[in-house]
Amino acid sequence: MNYRSILIYVSDAADLEQRIKLAAHLASRARTTVIGLAITGISRFMSRLLSLSGETIVEDAPASAHTPEQKGHREKLRLDMTEALERFTMLARVNGIATIQQLQVDDDAASALSHYGNAADLIILGKSELRRTARREESDFVEFVALNAAAPVFVINEKPFLWRHALIAWNSSSVASRATRNAIPILQDVDVVSAVIFGDGTAPGTHGPALEEDIKQCLTALAKPINIIRRPATPDVGHALLALAGELDADLIVMGCVAHPRWRSTLLGGTTGVVIAESQVSLLLSR
Structure with missing residues (x-):
């Protein structure tokens, strides 16, 4: 029994390589596709409005969304996620993963992981990028994904997982x-x-x-x-x-x-x- 599709939450977190090593171990036994999902955190609704409007003001979009500061912030988020996906691909290849896919989406992390996780056999995420949030928010994030995605969720924690x-x-x-x-x-x-x-x-x-x-x-x-x-x-x-x-x-x-x-x-x-x-x-x- 093997996982045929593994979805990794890609971010700039320090434990990204641990997530990839886990996926590489599991993928070594089968022709497993490992998918890196990078999430900007930009609202899907806002992203769609701005895409349709060509970054010009439309009636339904908040005026604050069109300030130079907000536009620059969105561009930086997308650039950060592009760089994170490049690092993911490099680490995946170094760890011997043969079949790799990349996804970059505008959405909040919990919703995107739940949605794209429905097409995977396993979701791998960590908690290190959530350390700046309150404990209840952190727990809510992981629990939301586990309860709403069809795939099981592997959460990498502080204690190393050594298969013991x-x-x-x-x-x-x-x-x-x-x-x-x-x-x-x-x-x-x-x-x-x-x-x-x-x-x-x-x-x-x-x-x-x-x-x-x-x-x-x-x-x-x-x-x-x-x-x-x-x-x-x-x-x-x-x-x-x-x-x-x-x-x-x-x-x-x-x-x-x-x-x-x-x-x-x-x-x-x-x-x-x-x-x-x-x-x-x-x-x-x-x-």
Whole structure:
């Protein structure tokens, strides 16, 4: 099982080479197309208006969009993304990626990644370019992409991913099963794979507890032993999962993402939001 199309979020972030090395490792087993997506952050609506108007004022465009400062800012954003794509292509070739594509789009990053990620098998992004934002904004960005793109999302974090130990958050939900299956192309090259079940692993809306046989069946294609870990039920699964990852010295957490109302997450602290915001370990997220 392999990913045939991998989408990398291209920016001037320091971890761009890490993203490319991960894609190169995964692409080495198959004829995988690696796509670099550079995003200017310019509104699609504004970009379309200015393109149609030839940068002249039209009735629907805000006057501030046509100032020399704003025009210069847009040109700089596009130039920066062009340079980032050139660096992406150079690094991809150095790392042995044979099939490379470039995309540069005007849009906000979360929407563009979600849209173009629908045609990919895996999205790779990092959090380093988000360090200047508040933790909630950073978590919202990653969670939005994971919940809205069809492809699973690999988030590179501070702790290097060295293919040593992956920890799967398992329960009785179809989301957990889907995330685990989506991770198989990565898990097959990881030295140790563990799965944790908190309490009986019964997920909301399901009819029974999580069974060890189910995860073993889900990972039959791995042909390697799976360490099943049982932990007591807790109302704070997010922090318990992060603590266990630290105990195991895991360098990857695999988990499913479930959509929920924002007010509920704010009051109760959604597991996904906690893990995204506080994890030092790389994540594989899937809805």
